[in-house]
Amino acid sequence: MSDATTNMTPDPMLEAIVGPTPGQMLRKRIFGHQGLMIGVVVLGILVLVAIFAPLLAPHDPYAQSLMARMKPPVFLGGTWEHPLGTDHLGRDYLSRLIYGARVSLLIGLVAATISGVIGTAMGVAAGYFGGKVDAVVTYLINVRLAMPVVLVALAVVAILGGSLQVVIVVLGLLLWDRFAVVMRSSTLQVRGREYVAAAKAVGCSTPRVLMSEIMPNIANNLIVVMTLEMAHAILLEAALSFLGLGVQPPTPSWGLMVSEGKNMMLFEPWMVLIPGAVLFVLVLAINLMGDGLRDVTAPENRS
Amino acid sequence: MTFKVKALGMAAAAVAMIAAGAVQANKADGVLNAAFTKELENVDSYFNSSREGVVLQRAIWDGLIYRDPATNEYKGNLATSWEWIDDTTLEFKLREGVTFHNGEPFNADDVVYTVNFVADEANGVKTQRNVNWMKSAEKIDDYTVRIHLKEAFPAAIEFLSGPVSMYPNEYYAKVGPSGMGLEPVGTGPYKVSKVVPGSHFVLEKYENYHDSPKGQPEIAKVDIRTIPDVNTQIAELFSGSLDLIWQTPADQAEKLSTMEQFTVANESTMRIGYLTLDAAGRTGEDNPFTKLKVRQAVAHAIDREALVGALLKGKSKVVSSACFPSQFGCEQDLTSYEYDPEKAKALLAEAGYPDGFSTDFYAYRDRDYAEAISSFLNAVGIDTNFNMLQYSALRELRMKEGTPVSFQTWGSYSINDTSAITSQFFKFGSLDDARDEEVKEWLDIADSATDPEVRKENYSKALKKIADQAYWVPMFSYNTNYVYTKEIDYTPTPDEVLRFTTMSWN
Numbered sequence: 001m002s003d004a005t006t007n008m009t010p011d012p013m014l015e016a017i018v019g020p021t022p023g024q025m026l027r028k029r030i031f032g033h034q035g036l037m038i039g040v041v042v043l044g045i046l047v048l049v050a051i052f053a054p055l056l057a058p059h060d061p062y063a064q065s066l067m068a069r070m071k072p073p074v075f076l077g078g079t080w081e082h083p084l085g086t087d088h089l090g091r092d093y094l095s096r097l098i099y100g101a102r103v104s105l106l107i108g109l110v111a112a113t114i115s116g117v118i119g120t121a122m123g124v125a126a127g128y129f130g131g132k133v134d135a136v137v138t139y140l141i142n143v144r145l146a147m148p149v150v151l152v153a154l155a156v157v158a159i160l161g162g163s164l165q166v167v168i169v170v171l172g173l174l175l176w177d178r179f180a181v182v183m184r185s186s187t188l189q190v191r192g193r194e195y196v197a198a199a200k201a202v203g204c205s206t207p208r209v210l211m212s213e214i215m216p217n218i219a220n221n222l223i224v225v226m227t228l229e230m231a232h233a234i235l236l237e238a239a240l241s242f243l244g245l246g247v248q249p250p251t252p253s254w255g256l257m258v259s260e261g262k263n264m265m266l267f268e269p270w271m272v273l274i275p276g277a278v279l280f281v282l283v284l285a286i287n288l289m290g291d292g293l294r295d296v297t298a299p300e301n302r303s
Numbered sequence: 304m305t306f307k308v309k310a311l312g313m314a315a316a317a318v319a320m321i322a323a324g325a326v327q328a329n330k331a332d333g334v335l336n337a338a339f340t341k342e343l344e345n346v347d348s349y350f351n352s353s354r355e356g357v358v359l360q361r362a363i364w365d366g367l368i369y370r371d372p373a374t375n376e377y378k379g380n381l382a383t384s385w386e387w388i389d390d391t392t393l394e395f396k397l398r399e400g401v402t403f404h405n406g407e408p409f410n411a412d413d414v415v416y417t418v419n420f421v422a423d424e425a426n427g428v429k430t431q432r433n434v435n436w437m438k439s440a441e442k443i444d445d446y447t448v449r450i451h452l453k454e455a456f457p458a459a460i461e462f463l464s465g466p467v468s469m470y471p472n473e474y475y476a477k478v479g480p481s482g483m484g485l486e487p488v489g490t491g492p493y494k495v496s497k498v499v500p501g502s503h504f505v506l507e508k509y510e511n512y513h514d515s516p517k518g519q520p521e522i523a524k525v526d527i528r529t530i531p532d533v534n535t536q537i538a539e540l541f542s543g544s545l546d547l548i549w550q551t552p553a554d555q556a557e558k559l560s561t562m563e564q565f566t567v568a569n570e571s572t573m574r575i576g577y578l579t580l581d582a583a584g585r586t587g588e589d590n591p592f593t594k595l596k597v598r599q600a601v602a603h604a605i606d607r608e609a610l611v612g613a614l615l616k617g618k619s620k621v622v623s624s625a626c627f628p629s630q631f632g633c634e635q636d637l638t639s640y641e642y643d644p645e646k647a648k649a650l651l652a653e654a655g656y657p658d659g660f661s662t663d664f665y666a667y668r669d670r671d672y673a674e675a676i677s678s679f680l681n682a683v684g685i686d687t688n689f690n691m692l693q694y695s696a697l698r699e700l701r702m703k704e705g706t707p708v709s710f711q712t713w714g715s716y717s718i719n720d721t722s723a724i725t726s727q728f729f730k731f732g733s734l735d736d737a738r739d740e741e742v743k744e745w746l747d748i749a750d751s752a753t754d755p756e757v758r759k760e761n762y763s764k765a766l767k768k769i770a771d772q773a774y775w776v777p778m779f780s781y782n783t784n785y786v787y788t789k790e791i792d793y794t795p796t797p798d799e800v801l802r803f804t805t806m807s808w809n
Contacts, residue, residue: 064678066606066613070554088554089675090613161690248689249674250681260671266534267558 036292042285065090114172119179127187220297227290364468364489372796416472556784585705596654602640632762659684665709737774
């Protein structure tokens, strides 16, 4: 009797002992995390918009029409011809916003990748080797932290001239500090673990230990820092472009759009509010995703 | 989001309306509050080159001669009469009984000192062009002076009625340009009661002002503050802490003109905007702009009517010659390039650029105009690498290496003569991008001839060649908006000079 029932329904006792697999738990945490889900969905939409910009944009973002300047968006009495109105040169605001997403995301992604490579290499080396290497890297981090990012970026861009490439490289070379700090401390935590000692004992080379034992175990931190720095780079690009030293016209950039709308802020506030709001949403989405990833991948460290 | 934007817009409008209701009456205390957009480096009019400086110069000092801005007629100011002794000597009879703000009487010594000081290049007057045509001055008696010119210079009267103002010899010898900048002393309708360098200037009516063609000042006190941001200026205008702003951008002026508590007046200025193209090949022998067809293509690519109609607005006009139309000798009957992008593309193809080319594009002011112009060029296949530089940086770059194409403007220092613009840029100076011998020869003749017909004829020849060769692409003349409360009665003049003397309370 009792045997038959055991076969038909899972034993609750057994269920409690075995529990869900780690994969199931992770999935549950991911889908149960509201912030993460919102961030991922919003960011996903913006990425799709950027990728399919030519299909989505109703007009050529570069086509100016001086006779149709500063047309209001549709919710302020405009027409559906230009749903979000036109800018000071009669270019379609929606199209420029859509193409501007490409610039922002490109800068965020590439700059964060460059600084990620630099910062991770330095941080892992410092944490793993310790001693003099650590001292040198710590010194470099301190030097870097002593320099105000915006000021240095402004100076370099002023000398080299503003363009998409220059802005990406400058930000990439400036934003590695947080990667280095986080990677260094994470490496310090894992380098004394048994599996690292075991790998060394079986004769693995140092690069092999770093790549196969250390890196996979600190990758979750890397992803979190990466998202934060992406948001940071996007905001810095907007700030530089706002000051006229970032991406140069006619390239559509949200920072540039805010800057161009600034003069009419008193009379046409939507010219500043629309690109500002989109920028806000993008950075918020990336930060929500970063925070969510931290919570999901390292729930025990949640503060 | 849509509702938020709308709500915020309405909130901003509401704030503006509340503020507008609270305009303070400054008529009561007799103080007119005005704003400058740019910082003035030095109040001493020989040691700044800005429009703000010209405004203060006309209020604080007087020249020997005065040009009536309404009729363009020359009238005696500190001089009562003048005559040409020969081509290079001018004799003046001076007005008697004039005193400077510090009590020093005005006489021939002041004129001699001032002219000899500014004409000496070693003293470093900022705009040499304004003074370097004078050689020296000579006292005949207490109220008679002769000014000797380096060479025949027919525009002398125009310059003497403009930038050349008379300084008190004893005071200037003592304090020099820096002292004059901090505590200016002149004979003008307004004396200065406070200077905070670059940011704050207070002028007070000079009670003993002589019987000048400028008229007697009516406004007792003028308080000028430097406020760089246009939105802040407008907000202060709403709140009543400013009574007058000027050089307001066209879009904002248009909005302000719909509000009944403000008068928005628009006047043209002598400033013109143009593209200068590297015809001489200074940036490289193979530079596309050395080809005539490419330069003509640029001229055909730009819709100047649209620029004027949509961006500059007001009294701006399309210009086709390399000077401002009212200037003496500014020929109007010459080649003009209509907007025709297809023709521009065809010309580029003929010149060997069927797919267009890429070039550096430079500008230093009016970013929106510059963007619009570069986008017209992009539309015909000239890909522009947009560079916005500070004025001084771009000037230096143009002097040293030249630029393939740059958007420039020139205001001629409000001097109503073609020599103040065309001759500045086409006589092989460091900013000459054309380097055309023939043009230089014609301009040399025109600049020094005393016969007006000869001058006219030679300016005409030079300007016609400049247009045919499209060395420059002249585009538009500028205008200035003056916005002031209904309490002020004022009629702006076309020379972009704010004249406090002709303002009064309604």
